[in-house]
Amino acid sequence: MVNLLEGKNIVIMGVANHRSIAWGIAQSLSKAGANLIFTYQGERLRDNVAKLTEELERESLLINCDVTKDEEVEAAFAEIKEKVGVIHGLAHCIAFAKTEELEGEFVNTSRDGYALAQDISAYSLVAVARAARPLMTEGASIVTMTYLGGERVVPNYNVMGVAKAALDASVRYLASDLGKENIRVNAISAGPIRTLAAKGIRNFNSVLKEIEERAPLRRTIDQSEVGDTALFLMSHLSRGITGEIIHVDAGYSIMGK
Ligand SMILES: NC(=O)c1ccc[n+]([C@@H]2O[C@H](COP(=O)([O-])OP(=O)(O)OC[C@H]3O[C@@H](n4cnc5c(N)ncnc54)[C@H](O)[C@@H]3O)[C@@H](O)[C@H]2O)c1
């Protein structure tokens, strides 16, 4: 693979463990020559991320950032500015909703549960884009992770679906604002992958089985396929694309009932 990202500084937000989609993205970008900066949610995750990044070719910067705290977002990007100066890309792989609100009827969603899902899974992209913008002086590519449940009803996805719908619209409005500075904003809509964010999801196995039976490619997708699409979106090859949602789901989302 030609080194598509040689000399590029890219921020990756949302590595929790080796199954994280953010880690799949990190591996693809690292292989393409990128210098990576990782942000993680609180010190208890730092060791996980540190251990994982030891296997990468180049040394990585590790920075704490809980996206629910404006001061931590500002501090994180102040430290990134001080240590690397310019950034050429950012991968936002962050979401959260209360477990109990990811099953049963959506109509029972609580006010605070709805707000929490919106805050972490959608507003955080706006906050991060605003903080990263001054560092993106040479143009950049912002990539976030979305899911079909924001476009159509996926049973039990509930409050997270509404958050993804907000995320998808935020991608378009951010693309509109930032395009004049040659900052592109896109989303990857990934098919279901067994990560920590799939833990405790009621009958996740049947969600995966349905994909294997009905997706055009008759299989599920993995973190490396998302990683390679992120590489495309971070690189010059996607320079004409912004405000877009690219489905990496074995074609599942094109199928009717
Ligand atoms: N796994 C799937 O099936 C799937 C499919 C499509 C999209 N996605 C999306 O991919 C993204 C990554 O999820 P994943 O599947 O890799 O699971 P994951 O649990 O590995 O990643 C989620 C990350 O969000 C971080 N996070 C949660 N709250 C945070 C906060 N307040 N501040 C900072 N970070 C916080 C967690 O620390 C974790 O690293 C999410 O946006 C998810 O919605 C996942």
Ligand SMILES: Cc1c(CN(C)C(=O)CCc2cnc3c(c2)CCC(=O)N3)oc2ccccc12
């Ligand atoms: C696919 C799929 C996923 C994976 N996906 C696309 C997601 O976006 C998962 C996001 C997520 C957000 N918050 C939490 C959890 C996962 C589980 C642990 C927790 O306590 N909170 O989640 C589903 C929930 C119901 C149905 C399908 C799915």
